[in-house]
C-alpha cells in the first residue's frame with residue numbers, strides 16, 4: 686500500500702541520520718526535502734533564524750503550535766538549556782505519530798512533550814495540565830488562520846509575560862494577514878520582520894518576531 690510523505694521523511698531520517706544526533710536528523714530532513722520531496726518544514730534558511738532567536742532567548746519554557754513531523758521541534762529542543770521544557774501541539778494524529786519517532790531518533794524525548802489536539806482546546810489547559818506559568822518563547826507554525834485567535838487566547842489565559850517572544854512562520858507564504866496587522870499595530874507588542882524564503886524554494890517568506898510588552 687502507498688506510504689505517506691511523512692512516512693517517507695521518517696524513513697529518510699532512520700536511513701541517513703545518526704540516533705541521538707539532532708543535527709544529523711535536521712540535515713537528513715533538509716536533504717530529503719531538497720532532493721526528493723518538498724515538505725512544509727520551516728527548513729534550513731528560516732531554521733537558522735529560528736536557531737538564532739532560540740539561542741538569544743535561551744527559554745526555560747517553549748510552546749510550539751504545529752509539530753508536523755518534528756523538524757522545528759528537534760531544531761529548537763537541541764538548543765535548549767538542560768531543564769527547559771518544550772510543549773508542541775499537533776492536530777493531525779498521523780503526523781504526531783511520525784513526529785514522535787523523529788523526536789525519539791534525535792534522542793530528545795525527555796525535553797519534549799508532544800500533545801495531540803486543537804490549540805484552541807489545549808491553550809486554556811496549559812497551566813493545570815503541564816504546570817506552566819508562562820511561556821518564554823512561542824513558535825507559531827500551525828493553521829495560519831489560528832495565529833491571531835490563539836495569540837489572543839494566550840493573552841487572555843495569562844500565558845505571556847513581559848518579555849515573552851512570539852516567533853511566527855509563514856507570515857508571507859501562505860501568509861497570516863490578520864495576525865500581522867494585529868501584532869504590528871498593537872501597543873502591547875514590539876515586532877520585527879526577518880525576511881527569508883519559503884522553505885526549499887525561491888519564493889519570499891519570513892518570520893515575524895514579536896516581544897510581548899505586558
Ligand SMILES: O=C(NCCCCCn1ccnc1)c1cc(-c2ccc(F)cc2)cc(O)c1O
Pocket residue numbers: 725726727750751752753774775776777802803804826827828829854855858859883884
Ligand atoms: O499549513 C502550514 N502549516 C500548518 C499545517 C497544519 C497544522 C495542523 N495543526 C497543528 C496544530 N494545530 C493545527 C504550512 C504551509 C506551507 C505552504 C506554503 C506554500 C504552499 F504552496 C503550500 C504550503 C508552508 C509552511 O511552512 C506551513 O507551516
Ligand SMILES: [Mg+2]
Pocket residue numbers: 725726727826854855
Ligand atoms: Mg511553516
